[in-house]
Amino acid sequence: MDDHPALDTRLLGKPVPRSEDRALLMGHGRYVDDLPVSRDTLSAHVVRSPHAHAVIRGIDATAARAAAGVHAVITGEDARRLTDPFLVAVKQPLPQWALAVGRVRYVGEPVAVVIADDRYLAEDAAELVTVEYETLPAVVDPRAAAAPGATLIHPDCGTNEVSNRHFRYGDPESAFARADARVAITVEYPRNSFTPLECFVVVASHAPADGSYDVVANFQGPFSIHPVMARALRVPGPKLRLRTPASSGGSFGIKLSIFPYIVLMAIAARLVGRPVKWVEDRLEHLQAASSGPNRVSTVEAAVTRDGRILALSYDNLEDYGAFLRAPMPGPLYRMHGAMTGAYDVANVAVTNRCVLTNKMPAGLIRGFGGPQLYLALERLVHKIAVTLGLDPLAVIRRNLIPAASFPYRAAAGGLYDSGDYARAVDLAVGDGRLAAVQQRQAQARAAGRRYGIGFAAVVEPGMSNMGYLSTMLTSEARERAGPKNGAVSLATVAIDPLGAVSVTADAPPQGQGHATVLAQIVAEELGIGLDDVAVNLEIDTAKDAWSIAAGTYSCRFSPGTAVAAHLAARQVRAKLASIAANQLNVLKDDIEFAGGKIRSRSNPDNALSFTRVAGTAHWSPVLLPSDMAPALRETGVWSPPELEPPARDDRINTSLTYGFVFDFCGVEIDPVTCEARVDRYVSMHDAGNLLNPLIAEGQVRGAFVQGLAAALYEEFVYDEAGGFLSGTFADYLVPTASEVPPLEILHIHSPSPFTPLGAKGLAEGNCMSVPACIANAIADALGIETVTLPATPRRLHAILAGVEPPR
C-alpha cells in the first residue's frame, strides 16, 4: 500500500532501475582490491594481540624480518615516533595510536605489521614475531567496568567511566511527583556489527619529496575524520590525499573504522619506502574492525493511569570498548534531540555515561544509537501497558505527537519536520492486518502454543547536525570552544562543450544506488534522459568539493547530498535558461526544459537543443548575457539552517529530517526448539517523498534483516577474560535467506518542509524498530519483562525450561 501523492515528475520518485547494476552483474565492479597498483606495491599483514589486557614487555621481530620476502616489521614504537594520538571528543588521557603502545587492551588489537612481497609470506612471517605479554585482569561487563575498584583500561584516567553528563528538560521532578504511577525497566542492547561482505582495503604510499601521503581505501566517511588522520600523520590536510573507489562492498557504518588502518598503512609505506596494500580478512574483521556499542539503559516513565506519559528519565550506560575512536561516543548523542521518540513528552531527565572495557572499540553502525534508544523506550511503553492493564497500541496512540504539532520541537531539542503518526498507525493496523495477527495469536493460544504480538513506534532521524557531539560538553565548555553545528552537502554538475552532463557529489556509495538517484535528479531538472547524465562518486580529497560532513552515514544522502545536486542542477538550468532566452528572444520565465530541448513554453517550436545551448557557454562566450561567466560547472551548496548549535540549555536539533516507522509483528515460540519465529511482520514508513521507491524498498528490506539479526541471531560474545568467541562466520550468525520471514511494507508520505526535495533519510529505521518490536512480541508471548537480545533458543529455553524430568 502506498498513498504517494501524484508527483508531477518524469523520473524523480519513479522506480528507475539502477545504472550501477550492469557493471556489478558482469563482474566489473571496481572494489579497492580489484584496482591496479603500482608494480612495487608490497603486502601487509597485521599481528594482533591474543590477550584482552596485557602489558607489552617486548617485541622480537628478528626472525620475522629475516624471513623470506619480508621487507619490514613495524611496531608500536614506530607508530608513536611517527604519529600523534588520534583526536577524540572526550578530553581524557586515553591516547590511541594505530598500533598498541605499551599495552594491549582488546583481543585483536594491532600490535605489529609485517610488510612482505605477498600476503602469504607476510602471514608466514607474522607467526615468527614474538611478543612478550604480561597479562592483566580484564573487564568486559560495563557495569563491572564502571564500578569502583574495577581494573582500569586507561590508568591515567583514574576511571573507566570517561564521560558522565546529566541533562534536564522541562520539569521532570514535578511530573514524577504528580504521576499516578511510575513504571521503570532496565534493558540491555547487545553488541553486534553489520559485517559487510567486503572487508577493509587500504593502498597507501608516501612521497619523500614533499612528505605527502596518497591513500586509496574503501572509507565511507564522515570526512570529519580526514583531519583526524592528517593530524595523526602530522601533515596538513592537502598532504593526505584520500581517494575512495567506484565500488564498495557494503559498509553500514563499519567503514568509518578503517581510519586507524589508513594511518597505519601510510606510515608503513613511509618506513618501507614503497606502496603498501592491506586487505583485511574475515577473522580480523570479526575480531577487531568495529562494533556497535552495547548499552544498559534504565528508563522510567511518569504516567497517568490511562497511560499518558508525563515524563521520562533515562540512565544510559554505554560500553565503547577499549578506546574512544572518533566520532565516539556518537551513538549516545546522535538521537539526543529525539530521545522522546514518537511521543509528546515535555519533561525529560537523562544521564549519559560512557564506559570503557576490554573489548573491540565501538564505531559507526547503521542505526547509530537508535536501536539502543528504542529498545529501551518501546519496551518501557509495552511495560506501561502491561502494568496499567492497557492495550500497548492504545498507550502508543495516547502519546503520539499530534499531526497538527509539526514542525514539532521535542523536549530535548529535536525539530521534527513533518509527520502524521496517528494516521500511519491507523493505516498500518487497518485493512484487517492487525486483526489477522490477533486471530493467529488466538488460535495458537487455544492450541497451547506461545504467540506474542509486539509494536514499535520509531522516529528515524536523517542527516546529522555535525554539532551533535558537542552536546556532550557543558555549555560553558561549548562557549569556550566555539559553536559547532550544521552540515554542508556539496555536489557539482558540469556540462561539457558537447552538452554531456556529469555529476560528482560528496556521498560515496556502498550499494545505495546514489549514482542512479543523482542522475534522476539532474535529468529531471534539465529535461534530458538518464543516459545523458554521467555520475562519478569516487571521492578524491585533492580534487573534489568536500566538507567535514561528506560521506555516506546517518542517512544524509536524501536530505543532504541529493539536495545539493538538485541545487547544482538548478543553478546550471538557470544559466542555460538565460542563454536560451537570449537566443530565442523570449523571457526567461517562458523557458522550459523537455525532451533534450530548451524551448519557449508558449511557443514550443521556438526551441534549441540542450547540447547546442550548452555549447554556447563554452564556445561562444560573446553570446552570453553580460553578467554571466562562461563555462558550465556549478557546485550546489546545501547548508540547512535548522541545524543550529546546541543551545545553552542543552537542547539540540540533532538531525534535519525525521521519518516515522511503525511496526507490529506476531512471534511464535517453537515448542520443540524454543526458537522465536516471526510469523507476521508489518512495517509502515513515512520518509516523505521517495526519490526512488525501488531503492527505498531495498534499503528497508536490508535494514529489516539486520534488525532481525540483532534481535535473534547476532552477538559479539566475550568470555570473562575478554576472550572473543564470535570469531568466524560459523559462530557469528548472519541470517541467510532461510531465516527471513515475510515482510509487508507500507508507506505514507509527509514531505519534509526542510528540504526542497521533501525526501527524508530512510534506511536505518528498521535497524531501530525491529529489535524492539520483536522483543515486545516475545515479552508478550512469554509474559516476561526481561528479554535479552539476541533472543536465542538457548536463552528462551532457559526461561521456559522448568524442572528437568528426572531419570
Added chain:
Amino acid sequence: MRRVSRAERADIRFTLNGRAVAAAAEPRMLLSDFLRDALGATGTHVGCEHGICGCCTVLIDGAACRACLTFAVQVEGRTVATVESLAEDGKLNKLQQAFQDHHALQCGFCTPGILMSFTDFLGRIPDPSESQVRDVLSGHLCRCTGYDGLIRAVLAAARHHRDEKAP
C-alpha cells in the same frame, strides 16, 4: 601422479570461461586468489576464506564450488567458469537481467557468487519452487538486500526460461 613441492610454482593449465589459460602457483595458493591475482579475473570476490559467505563461488566442471576452499592446483585440466562468462558481448543474460529488474543487488559484492550458484542450479532444476531457491540461496550471505529481491529474480528468470521453452 602429479607432484608439486611447497616452494615450487607449478604451471597450472586449465580452461577459464571457455579459454585455455595458464599461470604459475605454489600448492597453497587458493583458487580465489589465483583467479583474481594471477589471471586478473576480479569478478570473483573474497568475503570470508572459510567457505560460508559464498562470495567466491565459481563453477568447476559446471558445479558451484567455493574457490576459497580450493587450491589452484586442484583445477588443473578442469573447466572453470566465473561471473565474467555470463554476459555475451556486453549483453546481460536472462539471469543477470532478472537481477537488475528485481533489484536483487545493492553493493554487488555477493552477487557474482550467487549468479554462479544459480547458473549451476537452474541448469539442474530449471523450474524450482521458492523453497528450493531459498535453500540454495542460503549458501550465500547478503547484507544489503534482505534476500527478497534475489528470490524473486531467480524465480523470474526460471519462469522466463520456462515460458520461452513452452510451445
Added chain:
Amino acid sequence: MKPRPFDYLRPDTVEEALVALAEHGEGARILAGGQSLVAMLNFRLLEPLLLIDIARIAALDYIRVEGGALEVGAAVTQNRLLAYPGLGSEAPLLALALPWVGHFQTRNRGTVCGSLAHADPSAEIPLALAVLGGEVVLRSVRGERRVAATDFQAGMLATARAPDELLVAARFPLRADRRAAFRETARRHGDFAIVAVAAVVEPDGSVRLGVGGIADRPSVRRIEPRGAAAVAAAVNDFAWDLGGYDDMHASPRYRRDLLRRMGTAVIDEALQCAA
C-alpha cells in the same frame, strides 16, 4: 587467512596414495572435498607437510550395491550421492539426512567419506552410518580392514583410522524395512546441528535411535516402542546418559530437552511412514 606451505601430491591410483601415506603418516592429510580441511588450513589450525589429493582417483568414484550394503567410494561427493537414483529405496535414511549436510555448494565438493573421516560430533553422515550399523573400509600398504561405525567413531574429530590408512569406502547396510526418519535442529539452515536425531525401524519392530551433537560422537540405542510413555522414558534415560556439552549455542540441558522432544517425534515419524 592463507595456509602454511605444504607439498602436494595427486596420485592416479589408490596404491600410489597408500604408498605416500605409508611414507608420511601423520605428516600427510588426505584432500578429498576439502570443505572442512581447507577451512582449517586457512585458519592455520593444521600444518600438514603433504596433501594427498584423492578427488580424481577414478577407482574411488563409485556407488554400488555390494554385499548387502550401499557402498560409496571415497571420491563420491555428497551431491552425487544425493542424486543417486537408487538412494530412496536403498538407503532412505541417507536420502533424508543428506539435504541437511551443509549447503548445495559445499555438497558439490564435500565427500561422503570425507565427512566420516573428519568425524564432527554433530555431522549427519556419521550419524546415519552409526544408526544403520554401517562400516568403513580402511586400506593401507599393510592390507584392508572393515571397521564398524561404532568402533570407527572414537570421539570429537577422532577416528580409529591409523595414520597410514585411507578410508576408501563407506558401506551403508541395506534394510528390509525402509521406515526411517531424520530431524535436526540448527541455528540457521545448513549450520552444524545442535542436535540431530535419526530413527530406523528394525525387523522386530524396535527402533534404532541415533543422536548426534550431544556427545562427542554419534550414539545409538535400541528403543522398544511400547507406547508413548515408555518411549519418552527411554529417550529421557538416553538423554541423561549422554549428558551433553556446553557451547555458545546450546546448554547441556537444552540439548537434552531437544533430544527428549525430537527423539520421541522422530521415532513416531519412522514408525508411521510407509514401509
